[in-house]
Amino acid sequence: MNMSSSAVRIGALVPLTRPGWTEAGRHLLAGLELAVHEVNEVGGIAGRPLELVVRDTAADPDRAAAAVDELAGLGVAALAGEYHSVVARAAAARADALGLPFLCSSAVLDALTDGPTPWVARLAPAQSHGWRVYADFLLDAGHRRIAVATQPSVYWASGTRLLRDRLAPRGGTVVELDTRELDPAALCDALVGHGATALLLLVGLPEPAAGIVRAVRADPRLAGTLIGAPAGQPEFAGWEALLGGDGAAVPFLRYLPERLTALGARVDAALRERLAAAPSFVAFEGYDTIAVLADVLRSEGADRDRIAAAWPRVAVEGTRGTVRFSREPGIGVSQWVWPPVQVVDRDPADPDRFRVLRTG
Template sequence: MKTPPGAERTDGSSVQIGALVPLTRPGWVEAGRHLLAGLELAVRDVNGDGGIAGRPLELVVRDTAADPERAAAAVDELARLGVAALAGEYHSVVARAAAARADALGLPFLCSSAVLDALTEEPTEWVARLAPAQSHGWQIYADFLLDAGHRRIAVATQPSVYWASGTRILRDHLAPRGGTVIELDMRTLTPTAVCDALVDNGATALLLLVGHPEPAVPLVTSVRRDERLAEVLIGAPAGQPEFAEWATLLGGDGAGIPFLRYLPERLGPLGARVEAALRERLAEAPSFVAFEGYDTVAVLADVLRSGGTDRARTAGSWPGVAVEGTRGQIRFSRTPGIGVRQWAWPPVQVVDRDPAAPDRLRILHAG
């Protein structure tokens, strides 16, 4: 791989990492805040440990606002500024646009949180990913539904490559095991109409494959208020209930809604130390997204310390990574059907907010 101009800096200045984060609407701002907190904490720790060969590590942050075009433009700008690598992004469709530009420009990109399997159209050496592929996590979620006795599952969906991919994964995994997926198009249905459709189709579970807070919050409220649906499970594999805003908007109605998160049952010493520091920084319990941010910088710092800031050398280092992260040892490999270097796999849990104490999360299933 040819090294792009300006990738190697020897003037003693800081080593810069470009950070892509959704910090304004319509981006998921709370997720962006947690992701950035993890990135920033790791940079602080790296610099406290001597930086990169004596040079301070610096984040150059750009707000993607969940806009693929804005993210692609940010990648162009960051490449011109001479960053050594890219980090971050939460939204899968945005990360896909960033990955395409990073690949085209020869800029290493370690994706923190986006899970869409097809992060790139073709295999690339420039992009690696920490988050598990959607197919991996959502199949674990489907197994949880089957174990809980759910066979007729409705999905409330909106137009999106991400939601369409999730629906396909669920259908392909459930159908051979006797499960049925019923699609409810939120472009045409009101929350009340969704309730009627659940009754008409005999669904025992409704999965929220929709944006937050609209229309996820009014959907939950409508289902919870409908006496006909008292036994229907509401689920959110994409993780909408992970953040405190969910509990603030829905209170008790937001509890008992299983979602995916990527944490081990128990954190090791590093994870526990980082959790305490993140809690202080965020003034609330850190989500798994904050840990993903921390681990992203930990991996990039290790690569940059061992191989320098040459971009091609960084991208060529993915196969040799062996970094102890907050959630286990991180290694990258080639996974069938996925075009980027992938950590296979981070820990995966299905959890919900405890109805008896909505601020507390319960582990329901692990994969």
């Protein structure tokens, strides 16, 4: 993108190459770019064009931190984006150190920063909120013996702890199955041995997630076992393309309301054209990020201190509701409390159709 000296610049952190979740990155970027285009169509920021300066994080925390340093040096007024929680945490730490406002679009890890910071705000719900909704869905569906297929990650470890804390007081148990030690066949044997009625995929995509799903679906001993993916892997078309019917009836979390706002309905149509596919909740998060930043830039200008000081005063109509930030216990950033949360799966009779199983 050619940068104009008169433009108001926003740095965008997006996973666009592997091992990043590139489909999520593509949707996030589509939402960001659509919103920037629409801001500029109505005059930009006080007559100045809004410009997105995109950097690919590739799910690498060090690469993200270096990008924050570079973007700060380029004079961006604020940062936007990022999908992966561990990457967003590294970006948030650098933004805090540099005094650079960062509106995080999609990452949910509660401890996005080590402590309170005035510089960072977040649109996505905290993991503790969304995953409690998911745990309650499991309990209401009668699941008390839960297994989680895991890989090493602060994000997955946090999710396991949240599930255990929510399930244990209600008689639920959570057993961890380490996918570094168990191949899909051995994992199936472990599921039978533990008597688990649900298996949650706290692992990467395409592998080992796809191999595990195929193995469980093919094992007659596990015919009644629920497979779940709270982190949202089945949201994207790549999941269906990879797994077909095996990928249906896998409940996951997404952050959409029962009905989009009037703005959201219009944005939905525009995103479908850009993506040539149905937009995911991540695309709407991207759009809402720019909607918030543009509103703040119009009122406060491009001064970084004033932008960060404005988080508590934000009241912006987004695609999924009115965005307002507050300070929540245990969360060091300004947080939208709360975006809409749904537990959803793909309908086995029509995998292109989503079924809403619970809201929260």
